[in-house]
Every structure is written in C-alpha cells, then in structure tokens.
Ligand SMILES: *[C@@H]1O[C@H](CO)[C@@H](O)[C@H](O)[C@H]1NC(C)=O
Ligand SMILES: *[C@@H]1O[C@H](CO)[C@@H](O)[C@H](O)[C@H]1NC(C)=O
C-alpha cells in the first residue's frame with residue numbers, strides 16, 4: 001500500500017515538474033494606439049507593447065486633428081510631440097513616469113536648450129535615459145521628433161487598457177496570461193508541498 005502511494009507520489013511530482021517547465025510565460029506583443037490618432041496604415045504601429053515594455057514610434061509636433069505641424073517653432077512642436085507621446089503611454093496603461101529611455105531628434109542642435117525647457121516639464125523626477133542629436137532633416141520639415149521606450153507596471157490589471165481594448169488585440173490574451181500565472185503559482189505550491197513531505201518522510 002505504501003509503495004503504491006509512493007509510486008503515485010513520484011508520478012505526480014514528475015507531472016508537476018513537466019508542467020512547470022512547459023508553462024514558461026509566453027510574451028504577448030500588442031499594437032497600441034489611441035483614438036486621437038488616425039489609422040497608421042501598413043508601415044508602422046503607433047506603439048508596440050511587448051510584455052511590459054512599450055516601444056513608442058517617433059512623434060512629431062503634429063496636431064492630430066489636422067495632421068499638420070503646430071505653429072510656434074521648436075517649443076510648440078516639442079510640447080505637441082510630448083502630448084502625443086502621452087496619449088500612447090496612457091493607452092498602454094502608463095504615463096510619463098513609465099518612460100525609461102527617450103531619443104530626441106532635432107533639425108537644429110541650436111534648439112537643444114529650448115527643447116530642454118519643455119522636456120523637463122514632462123519628466124519631473126527619475127528622468128529617463130536620453131540621447132539627443134541633430135539630424136539632416138525630419139519629415140514634414142519638423143523641428144523635433146521624440147521617441148520613447150517605457151516599462152508599464154501591471155499591464156494585465158490596468159483598467160486604462162480596456163477603453164481601447166479593441167486596438168490592443170484580443171483582451172482574453174491578458175486574462176489567459178493572468179490565468180497562466182495563477183496556475184504556475186499553484187503548481188509551485190504543490191511542488192513545494194511534495195518536496196517538504198518527501199523531506200519529512202526521509203527524516
Ligand atoms: C488642432 O487643430 C484643430 C482644428 O484646427 C484646433 O481646433 C485645435 O485647437 C488644434 N489643437 C492644437 C493642440 O493645436
Ligand atoms: C504614473 O504611473 C505610476 C505607476 O506606473 C503611478 O505610480 C503614478 O502615480 C502615475 N503618475 C501620474 C501622474 O498619473
């Protein structure tokens with residue numbers, strides 16, 4: 001009887017270990033957009049969320065209603081570009097604090113100081129890593145373009161994601177991933193239980 005029990009125990013242990021090894025979390029990739037943006041067409045996604053990391057496409061100082069650059073030079077364009085970035089950060093469940101890396105492209109490096117004056121208003125503490133440089137030219141004759149990488153806390157649980165869920169792909173994916181996590185936790189707990197039990201019996 002005990003040997004039969006032992007046999008089942010070792011089989012259960014084997015199944016558990018196999019389950020845990022095979023349930024390594026699948027990384028989900030989701031395109032992100034916000035309703036203010038026009039459809040981006042086949043060339044690019046406004047932003048892409050890979051796991052918890054959000055890659056946001058370079059933003060110009062575009063008025064999203066007209067699709068034209070805002071008037072007012074580099075200051076107005078920087079403000080608008082950062083506002084546009086903010087929409088995508090929020091659509092993914094983040095905000096400016098989520099940004100870990102920013103890249104600033106300037107049509108004229110002489111605008112560096114003017115750009116910084118706007119920039120610091122958006123990244124008030126724990127500023128992201130950053131690079132900034134002058135490029136030969138920007139689309140539509142823009143004076144500035146900014147792209148960011150952000151890390152979003154609690155992607156699955158974040159309620160801000162639901163209003164644009166359609167744009168985020170299948171919302172059940174998030175649920176599935178949470179369920180996977182729960183079941184891994186259960187498996188781990190069971191495995192621990194078996195190991196402790198084995199250890200106690202061995203004493
Ligand atoms: C964008 O353009 C629309 C239409 O001309 C205007 O009503 C709106 O105020 C502009 N937004 C910004 C941020 O300039
Ligand atoms: C930004 O998001 C973080 C969590 O990622 C939160 O702690 C913080 O309060 C948010 N800031 C604003 C201004 O909403």
Ligand SMILES: *[C@@H]1O[C@H](CO)[C@@H](O)[C@H](O)[C@H]1NC(C)=O
Nearest residue numbers: 107108109110111134135136
């Ligand atoms: C950049 O701006 C400075 C100062 O306004 C100007 O002298 C220079 O010609 C500009 N350079 C380019 C590449 O436009």
